[in-house]
Amino acid sequence: MTAIRLPEPESAVVARRDVIVKDLVAMLGATSVIADEDGRRAYETDAFTAYRCMPLAVVLPDTTDGVAQVMAYCHRNGIKVIPRGAGTSLCGGALPAEDAIVIGVSRMNKVLEIDTPARFARVETGITNLAISAAAGPLGFFYAPDPSSQLACTLAGNIAMNSGGAHCLKYGVTTNNVLGVKMVMIDGTVVEVGGAHLDADGYDLLALIIGSEGQLGIVTEATVRILPMAEGARPMLIGFESTAKASICVSRIIASGIVPVAIEFMDRPAIEVCEAFAKAGYPLDVDALLIVEVEGSEEEIADRLGYIAGIAQELGPSSLIISADDAQSAKIWKGRKSAFGAIGRKADYLCMDGTIPLSQLTYVLEEISNICKRYGLGVANVFHAGDGNLHPLIMYDANNARQAERAEQAGADILKLCVAAGGCLTGEHGVGIEKRDLMRVQFSDVDLAQQMRIKSLFDPQWLLNPAKVFPLDGRPELTAGVADPAVAAE
Amino acid sequence: MSELLRPAADWELKSMLAQFGAQNLAVEIVGAGSKRAIGHPVQAAALLTTASLRGITLYEPTELVMSARAGTPVSQIEVELASRGQMLPFEPLDFGAALAAPVGLQTIGAVFATNNSGARRISVGSARDHLIGLRGVNGRAEIFKSGGRVMKNVTGYDVARALTGSWGTLAVMTEVTFKVAPLPDDIATLVYTGLPEDLAVEMMSLAMGTPFEISGTVHLTPKHAARIATAPVGGRATSITALRIENFMKSVRYRKGRIMEALKAYGQPMELDLEASLGFWAEMRRLVPVRFSDDILWRVSTSPRKAADLVATLRRHMPVEATYDWSGGLVWIEIPDCADAGAADIRRAVAIAGGHATLIRAREAVRREVEVFQPQAPALEKLSRGLKDVFDPQGLLNPGRMYQTM
Ligand SMILES: Cc1cc2nc3c(=O)[nH]c(=O)nc-3n(C[C@H](O)[C@H](O)[C@H](O)COP(=O)(O)OP(=O)(O)OC[C@H]3O[C@@H](n4cnc5c(N)ncnc54)[C@H](O)[C@@H]3O)c2cc1C
Ligand SMILES: Cc1cc2nc3c(=O)[nH]c(=O)nc-3n(C[C@H](O)[C@H](O)[C@H](O)COP(=O)(O)OP(=O)(O)OC[C@H]3O[C@@H](n4cnc5c(N)ncnc54)[C@H](O)[C@@H]3O)c2cc1C
Numbered sequence: 001m002t003a004i005r006l007p008e009p010e011s012a013v014v015a016r017r018d019v020i021v022k023d024l025v026a027m028l029g030a031t032s033v034i035a036d037e038d039g040r041r042a043y044e045t046d047a048f049t050a051y052r053c054m055p056l057a058v059v060l061p062d063t064t065d066g067v068a069q070v071m072a073y074c075h076r077n078g079i080k081v082i083p084r085g086a087g088t089s090l091c092g093g094a095l096p097a098e099d100a101i102v103i104g105v106s107r108m109n110k111v112l113e114i115d116t117p118a119r120f121a122r123v124e125t126g127i128t129n130l131a132i133s134a135a136a137g138p139l140g141f142f143y144a145p146d147p148s149s150q151l152a153c154t155l156a157g158n159i160a161m162n163s164g165g166a167h168c169l170k171y172g173v174t175t176n177n178v179l180g181v182k183m184v185m186i187d188g189t190v191v192e193v194g195g196a197h198l199d200a201d202g203y204d205l206l207a208l209i210i211g212s213e214g215q216l217g218i219v220t221e222a223t224v225r226i227l228p229m230a231e232g233a234r235p236m237l238i239g240f241e242s243t244a245k246a247s248i249c250v251s252r253i254i255a256s257g258i259v260p261v262a263i264e265f266m267d268r269p270a271i272e273v274c275e276a277f278a279k280a281g282y283p284l285d286v287d288a289l290l291i292v293e294v295e296g297s298e299e300e301i302a303d304r305l306g307y308i309a310g311i312a313q314e315l316g317p318s319s320l321i322i323s324a325d326d327a328q329s330a331k332i333w334k335g336r337k338s339a340f341g342a343i344g345r346k347a348d349y350l351c352m353d354g355t356i357p358l359s360q361l362t363y364v365l366e367e368i369s370n371i372c373k374r375y376g377l378g379v380a381n382v383f384h385a386g387d388g389n390l391h392p393l394i395m396y397d398a399n400n401a402r403q404a405e406r407a408e409q410a411g412a413d414i415l416k417l418c419v420a421a422g423g424c425l426t427g428e429h430g431v432g433i434e435k436r437d438l439m440r441v442q443f444s445d446v447d448l449a450q451q452m453r454i455k456s457l458f459d460p461q462w463l464l465n466p467a468k469v470f471p472l473d474g475r476p477e478l479t480a481g482v483a484d485p486a487v488a489a490e
Numbered sequence: 491m492s493e494l495l496r497p498a499a500d501w502e503l504k505s506m507l508a509q510f511g512a513q514n515l516a517v518e519i520v521g522a523g524s525k526r527a528i529g530h531p532v533q534a535a536a537l538l539t540t541a542s543l544r545g546i547t548l549y550e551p552t553e554l555v556m557s558a559r560a561g562t563p564v565s566q567i568e569v570e571l572a573s574r575g576q577m578l579p580f581e582p583l584d585f586g587a588a589l590a591a592p593v594g595l596q597t598i599g600a601v602f603a604t605n606n607s608g609a610r611r612i613s614v615g616s617a618r619d620h621l622i623g624l625r626g627v628n629g630r631a632e633i634f635k636s637g638g639r640v641m642k643n644v645t646g647y648d649v650a651r652a653l654t655g656s657w658g659t660l661a662v663m664t665e666v667t668f669k670v671a672p673l674p675d676d677i678a679t680l681v682y683t684g685l686p687e688d689l690a691v692e693m694m695s696l697a698m699g700t701p702f703e704i705s706g707t708v709h710l711t712p713k714h715a716a717r718i719a720t721a722p723v724g725g726r727a728t729s730i731t732a733l734r735i736e737n738f739m740k741s742v743r744y745r746k747g748r749i750m751e752a753l754k755a756y757g758q759p760m761e762l763d764l765e766a767s768l769g770f771w772a773e774m775r776r777l778v779p780v781r782f783s784d785d786i787l788w789r790v791s792t793s794p795r796k797a798a799d800l801v802a803t804l805r806r807h808m809p810v811e812a813t814y815d816w817s818g819g820l821v822w823i824e825i826p827d828c829a830d831a832g833a834a835d836i837r838r839a840v841a842i843a844g845g846h847a848t849l850i851r852a853r854e855a856v857r858r859e860v861e862v863f864q865p866q867a868p869a870l871e872k873l874s875r876g877l878k879d880v881f882d883p884q885g886l887l888n889p890g891r892m893y894q895t896m
Contacts (some may be wrong), residue, residue, distance in 0.1 A: 117695035118795045118819075136729045138697070162644045175651065176619045191869045196793035198819045199605065199616060201846035202892070203660070203874050207618070207651030211644050231701045251552040256576060257672035261553075265875070292868075300741045355640040358553045387641035388553070403800060428643035442645055446632045450880070451647045457876040469646065 002435050003408050004051065006467050009098035013079055014056065020079065021057050024101070027069050029286060032107075034058040040267075043057035043084065043102050045393065048092035050350075050435055055082065055096035060104045064182060064190060065452040070103055071218065072188025079184070080463050083214035085126065085154030091163065091432030093213050093468060097387050103218055105156045107236055111135045112221065120179060120196050122223045123155035129163075132224065140420050141226040144171035147428070148337045159219050162211035164428035166336065169260040169386035173428065175210040182221035183209060186459045196223055208454060214465040228281050231313065233261065235332050236305050238312045239286030243267065246288035247361035250385045252311050253292065254358075258304060264291040267365070270343070270382040270393075271301040277342035278335030281328065283319040290385065291336055292429035331347035339382040340393065347378070347395035348404075350411050354418030355389045355427035364421050368392050371413045375406040389427035390418065397449075431469045439471055493536040496544065500633050500664050500788075506538065507662075508631035516889045519562060519658035522598030525670045530862055540599050543664050546570055548639065554880065555622070555639055557667040560599025567598055570740045571670055579671035580617050581608035581775055589851060590782040599663045605655035608775050609734070610704035612698065614671065619653040623667035626653070628660065639667050652800065652877075659888045659896070660881035670831070674736035678746050679762035679770055680704075681723055682731040687711065687812065688798040690731040693756045694817035695794050697733050700752055702745040706734030706771060707817040710785045714779035714813045714824070720769035722760060733759075734771060777822070779813045779838025785824045786831045786852045791844030796819035807835045827853065833860045840864070863892050 019037040034040055035057045036362070045052040061067045074081050080100035087094050095348040096102050105126035113122040116139050121132055129150040132143040146165035147153055157163070159181065164173040171177070172228075180194030193209065194200035207217055250263055266274065266282070266289045275282040294304040305322055312320055312463055323329040335342075343349055356364050363383060372379040372394060383391040392414055396407035415425045415435065419442050425435045439448060452470055455462065462475070495517070497503035510517050523539055531641040538753070540561035558567055582601045586593030600606070602624070607616035623637030634651035653660055685693065690709035697704050705784035710718070718724050723732070735745050750759065759804050762770060773779075780787055792800060797818035800850040802822070802853060804810050813822040826834045831852045840847045845870035848866035849857065866874060872894075878885070878896050 002686075019769070091822070115693070115793075115795065116699055118793045119695075119698060120793075141516055164642055168642070170581065172615060172619060185796065185869075189869050192867075194868065195844050196795075197619075197791045197845040199610065199655070199791050201791070201848075202655075202870065203877050204618060204652045204655050205870070205873060207648045207654070211648050228699050228701050242854070253552060255552040257675070259672065297744060299744065303738070303740060308814050355642045357640060358837055359550065367546055372620075378814050384642070386739075389640075389642045411495075422638070423640045424643045425645045427640070431646065432643055439646065444634070446635065447634050447646070448737055450628065450632070451649065453880040454647055454877070457873070457880055486860075489535065 003405065004437065005472060006097065006133055006433070007051070012040055013099040017056055018220060023073060024059055024070065028066050028075065029467045032060050032062065032066065034060070039455050040255065041094060043087065045090040046087040046092060046094040046378060048432065050089055050398065051092055051095055051100055051433065052232070052281065053096050055102045058096065058104060059100040060107045062107050064184060066186045067103060067105070067220055067363055068188040068190055070101065071184050071186055071480050074101060074463060075187045076383070078461065078463070079467055080165070083160065083218045083266065085160070086128065086152045087155045088149045089157065089161065089432060090353070090429045091434040093430050093432035095433055097467060101150070105218065106154065106222060112127065113208060114139065114226070114303055115196070115219070116141055118196055119226055120223050122221065124220050125159065125219050126154050129153050129158055132250065136226045137297030138228055142229050143224055143239050144177055144225055144438055145174050145264060148340065153223055156219055156222070159210050160212065160214045161220060161427055161428065161430040164384070164389065166262040166384060169384065170259055172447060177225045178206065178210055179223055179225060180223040181206065181219045181302040183208060183217040183219045184465055185217045194223065213432065213469050215455055215469060231295055233329070234301050234305065235293040235329055236308065236323060237282060237319065237321040237332065238290040238292060238317050239283040240288045240315065241286060242320050243288040243365050244362045245315050246290055247358065247385070248289060249312055249315055251358055253308055254386070256311060260294050260308070260386065261287060262291065262293040265289070265383055265385035266339070267381040269378065269380035270339055273334040273342045273380065274382070275337050277338055278331055280331040280335035281321065282335060283321070286318045291332060294483050315408070330331065337420050341455050343380055348398040349393040349395050349409050351429070352390065352392045352394065352411050352414050353426045353429040354415050354423055356418050356421045356423035358388045360421040361385070361388065364390070364417060366415050368414055371410050371417070373411040377403070377407055377410055377426070387427070388423065412438060433468055436469055438472050439469070445474065448474070495536055495538040496542040499540065499628045500627060502629050503627045503664060503738045504633050507627055507629070511631055514884060516886050519662050519888055521600035522595035523561070530857065530894055532824060532888050532891050534889065536654060537651070538662070540597060540662065540664070540745055547665060555641070556670050556887045557639060557665060558598050558690055559665050560597060560663045562598050564596050564601060565594050570591050574671070575673050576700060576863065577673050577846050578619055579596050579610055579669070580604040581610045582617060583608045584776050586776070588777040588783045590852055593776065597812070598666055602654050602666050603656065603663060605657050608813055609708060609771060612707060612819070613703060613705045618651055619656055620669045621650055621666060622669060624650045624653065624663050626661040626663040627663040629884060629886045637667065641669065645853070657888060659878065659892050662887070676739040676742040677764050677767040678734045679767040680733045680746065680749060681762060682757055683726065683757060684728040685731050686708070686729070686868045687814070688755065690729065691794055691798045691814060691818035692870065693731060693753055694733070695751060697749060698762060698817045700749060701734065704733050705735070705736045705750070706732065708732050708774055709814040710779050711811050713783055713811045717779050718770065718771055718773055720766055722766070723762070723865060732770065734767065758776040780822045780824055784827050786827055787850040788823040788836055789848045789850050790821040790823055790836070790838065790840060790845060791819065792821065792843045796843035797821050800839050803839045804835060808832055829856065832858045834868050837864070861894065
């Protein structure tokens with residue numbers, strides 16, 4: 001695809017490549033530096049695969065100190081840095097640049113401390129999201145934010161994107177679950193913000209760091225809240241003949257005073273694909289399916305599910321299935337969590353991530369379907385309904401340039417629709433390069449300038465992940481030389 | 491202090507701040523202004539109150555979201571929420587009783603400006619966690635917004651949350667949007683008496699490690715406990731440790747039993763029903779255990795594991811009464827009046843335990859001398875200064891309120 005422009009690489013930096021690689025090897029040792037073409041190829045994109053670019057080099061330090069050395073080196077030499085976790089970003093957040101060094105934290109994946117009485121875990125950020133829960137699990141605890149990519153994605157990426165997941169309705173997103181971080185600044189200084197206590201002192205720098213998409217520093221360690229596991233959890237499936245009824249059902253559940261752990265929504269195309277993939281027992285004759293999960297003891301669960309079923313019954317659901325046992329529950333969630341992957345087997349897709357006020361759900365879903373029809377593209381919807389975080393998956397054929405372009409246009413139209421409906425461009429995936437040029441739809445120049453001043457405070461030369469988040473025009477100086485779009489393309 | 495300014499609209503506030511900027515004059519920002527005499531006295535040419543920025547601008551009970559202009563009294567917000575069976579989940583404290591100031595005036599803007607959260611913070615998060623958007627005017631006299639009205643939003647940097655706890659030193663919030671929650675059907679409280687502090691913290695931590703979603707854990711040393719009036723807890727001369735359980739009725743009954751079973755080793759608790767629970771936790775919210783006196787009051791945030799040790803260490807230097815909240819993660823420390831407010835000893839103890847200490851109550855002469863907020867490590871202080879420059883380069887807003895030289 002070609003629509004998103006990327007800055008022209010600095011030829012002076014690219015020309016010094018050999019020297020730079022030698023310096024990096026001297027600093028970290030050859031095993032931590034990837035300079036050959038095949039090795040670098042693995043890092044040329046993230047899960048926003050339409051855009052690719054080979055980095056100057058990739059380093060995978062083992063320690064915070066190693067990260068600090070490389071950062072100080074890049075700072076001294078004016079070399080750009082792309083922080084990277086597992087590369088599952090859906091918005092091109094980890095997309096490299098030809099004149100940039102990728103600093104990956106994936107080798108820093110140790111659990112440093114788990115303290116159950118004080119309910120925190122201190123970990124290196126290259127650990128995968130699921131590995132934190134796996135380490136805390138035997139002690140009866142878990143780490144709450146659960147992005148569908150949790151098997152692969154790192155805490156580092158979660159922190160950078162302020163990632164969410166299906167169970168965030170009850171437990172909050174990353175920013176609500178991180179107590180402290182150790183971060184390497186671009187000049188190599190290491191700062192510690194927050195710690196094992198519940199509220200950090202002074203200005204809330206953690207709030208800025210979490211969700212800053214790798215633009216303020218490289219986070220190498222974090223202290224996260226861990227929570228005791230519920231006695232049990234069970235989902236139910238509620239199918240409706242229309243999305244309108246499903247969205248009324250969501251509102252009524254929430255208004256009734258119950259906040260389930262999760263309320264997930266799938267439309268017909270999503271149900272079909274996920275059912276074929278996971279054999280979860282999803283009903284196939286409905287236009288909208290809700291997965292509603294509650295937690296507690298057997299009796300508490302039965303009571304709450306009964307109550308929710310009562311609310312649903314009033315709306316005349318086409319089907320209402322309460323999971324019979326853990327095996328079925330696991331299948332139900334497997335279907336949901338592999339939705340993107342399952343749809344990805346059928347077609348290439350662009351995953352949008354706008355959030356809208358729940359009251360607008362029916363209207364927005366209808367409009368999304370109209371928009372995609374207009375561009376002649378299919379769309380599947382599978383998303384976090386409890387908090388209005390939509391995930392329309394626009395299906396297209398990546399080998400068809402016209403279609404790819406139309407998919408991007410449809411995506412932009414959908415995001416504008418979300419903002420117009422009172423929502424935002426992205427609920428959990430981040431801005432990256434994908435939504436960068438739409439930022440003015442949501443923010444005024446004053447809002448953006450204020451955010452960019454924060455960027456400049458942490459990173460005065462804009463070396464950290466510079467091509468992301470903020471539109472390339474209207475930045476403080478540094479934006480000279482926007483490349484011909486062709487350079488960005490494959 | 492010559493002027494009292496009451497802007498009633500964003501643009502009015504903007505033009506006021508622009509004028510101060512043009513003359514390079516500082517301005518002190520208050521909500522209801524009930525606590526201005528505390529912390530470092532702010533030297534400013536004018537006092538600006540958000541009191542005329544008033545009213546609830548959006549309330550969607552089915553989406554658990556509310557927006558209000560910054561000067562709206564919390565009391566008004568809570569009445570409106572209660573009428574739809576909802577509440578502010580982080581139960582902001584009212585400092586009136588602790589500071590000999592009027593009770594019930596506090597504004598919603600100030601709640602977020604000070605990240606003011608009560609006992610339920612331990613289970614549902616702080617004021618900061620519930621803020622999802624705001625509008626405001628910064629020290630550059632620019633009107634800006636951050637976040638929005640939807641629950642999940644990662645578009646751009648999280649400026650809204652970064653302004654919580656900034657004490658009006660970065661920007662004046664004019665409208666805040668926040669998450670609300672349903673009121674629980676039922677509440678019960680288990681009260682254990684006579685536990686020493688270390689055991690109490692141990693028990694509270696253990697309780698928080700159960701799956702029963704305890705929504706309040708406090709421990710009061712005997713003198714603090716004696717100030718509680720709610721029967722049957724009131725007027726005892728022993729320490730008390732209270733655990734709150736909230737949910738639908740059947741669940742509360744079930745969980746109460748399970749918790750008592752799990753904590754058998756700590757004794758047989760008293761059980762408070764819904765009404766007594768409401769009374770007790772309302773007293774906690776008004777900070778009755780540390781109500782106004784000549785004693786000095788500190789607020790210490792630390793890891794629960796370190797809390798009891800920290801207090802024990804201090805007792806080697808001075809008499810200490812303590813109220814532990816957040817299962818020990820927050821300690822209200824009361825010590826007799828003294829010249830440096832005990833700052834040297836307290837900050838040393840906190841440095842060892844990890845966390846930070848804020849001076850909440852002391853005579854004015856003492857407050858002039860002692861740093862109210864925890865002094866920061868150099869690298870962090872540099873960032874704090876930088877952030878102040880980003881929002882308020884001329885230093886117009888509340889100069890010295892948080893840090894004397896900022
Ligand atoms: C199938 C699939 C399902 C997904 N489901 C969800 C979901 O349910 N919820 C959700 O929120 N997201 C989801 N995502 C998106 C993605 O997984 C998240 O954004 C995730 O947090 C990225 O983590 P990562 O380790 O892969 O980071 P990367 O993709 O490597 O990087 C992401 C961003 O973090 C920055 N970064 C990386 N490491 C650091 C560091 N140490 N310090 C500072 N910045 C750093 C990068 O520069 C980049 O901007 C999904 C993605 C896929 C492919
Ligand atoms: C020294 C001290 C320490 C305290 N520590 C804590 C604490 O750690 N935790 C806690 O929960 N509570 C704390 N409080 C209490 C809390 O500040 C008060 O309960 C509450 O702020 C009083 O409400 P008010 O409307 O009277 O605010 P005011 O006293 O009028 O204002 C409080 C602060 O908020 C700022 N402010 C008010 N409105 C706005 C606005 N719209 N935009 C930007 N800034 C604004 C003011 O400038 C001032 O700095 C503390 C109070 C003091 C004096």
